[in-house]
Amino acid sequence: MTRSIQRRRQFYLLVALLLAQGRAFSDDDIRPKAAESEPPCPNVLMILADDQSYRDFGFMGNDVVHTPHLDRLASQSARFPNGYVPMSVCRPSLATILTGLYPHQHGIHFNHPPPGLAEIRKMTAEEYHATRATTDYLIRNVPTLPRILARHDYVCLQTGKHWEGDYRTAGFTHGMTLGRPASRLSQVTGTRKQINGEWVAHGNGDAGLTIGRETMQPIYDFIDEHAGRQPFFVWYAPFLPHVPFDAPDRFQELYDGNDVPDELLPYFAEIALFDKTVGQLIEHLEQQSLLKNTIVVFASDNGFRPQPERPERYSKRSKLSQYEDGLRTPILIRWDNHIAPAEHPQLCHTIDLVPTILAALGLPNEITPRMRGLNLLSSDQLSENRPVFGAIYPNDASVLSKPSQHVRARWVRHGNFKLIVPGPAKSPLSLELFNLSQDPMEQSNLANDQMYANRIAQMRKLLDDWWTARNDDGVTRTNSD
Ligand SMILES: [Ca+2]
16 A cells, blocks of 8 residues: 555544544535545546536426436535536636636637647648647646546546547546547547548547447446556546437437427437436446445536527537526536535536545645635535636637637626626627526626616626736746646
8 A cells, every 4th residue: 555545544534533523524514424434545536518508407407308317416416506617618618627727727718729720720630739739738737636636646547528638648647538530530539631631639539539429448447447456536528418419319219209399309319328328337336336435526518509400500609608508517526425415506616626626535735726716515615605707718729828818708607697798809799797597598688787887897896806807927837837
């Protein structure tokens, strides 16, 4: 047994002793309700939906969509239905989940690096991959959840979506994504053809994208190899329910008789497929008697809703947008016998996931000053009055380390209101204010109503205190930590 594992076990023994004396946590705390006398280090399973709106889960009130396994997970979890991602598209959102940093801090506010997708598609394969690698420092130079856990003797497996090149760049010890074209050429393996005919890795996960759609075996093999010997962290971020909507017919047939609109049916079928894989994964942990010692975390990286005429295209009010169908996600945290299943309506954010997991694992000293999220499992830190923030960026970056130059809008939700403040980048969005309790679909913009002038001024100040959008001082630099 390594020294670090011994230290971890000593920590949990101390927690157990303090709990036994009723001293470790107040009655109000969400956190440990019980602990074994000498528990091993907990494993962590992170499940991330790719492109699923907050309202397309049974446990979020949708009584048509087929999500029985996610609903069961929710019933056993601390549930945060009012969660948000900082930006409503894959890569920036996933980088936040890895680092606990906002996009204007980690600098990955785009899907495609300079000079942008249209230009990099004209490059040779060698030039393309070299251009994509210019962003590696943004993830390599910062603490990430897998990098931190690996220093504490965890083995860390990456599967599914991963935009940061080779899995090792982000600190994983094991993984499927290599930042190179997958051996089989298809859309689902994240491989595509350059204009000159060469094949390249799209950049979103290449070989890792087979997880969930085609196989779960790499995760089972990894768990079975390491369980009981080393604690593990599994990143399960399948390319689901993301397009292409290619779920077998039986997943559409689940909705027979439910009168689901035509444009929603392929998306809902893909959600049912994703849900089935979540059930398989949890069942595998149960069969291996690992569930009681595994923290399961769930969120969606961003939302999705189809266009009525083109169901495989996202509605402009969902992905990449400033609206709830893009930005909002439920967050679930399950840890049997440690975290009480309950609903917590306070606003929360995926920047909270890294600090929450580190605190739960007894590693609070690994939470860096740059990580501005809260420990969601501490009743002291959850607040009814907490605002949550983010910013909307375009899909392409024109220059690195200058996120402020790309900001189309910053947004803040405080209480029932959400304010969207335009600029300063080109093609800014409009000033918008919504009362989400009365107008959850954000149809009535209150920003020009004088009745709300004071509220808008107060919320603008909250935004400016969070991040003044002409300030790039906080972004990761080439040689910074
Ligand atoms: Ca996504």
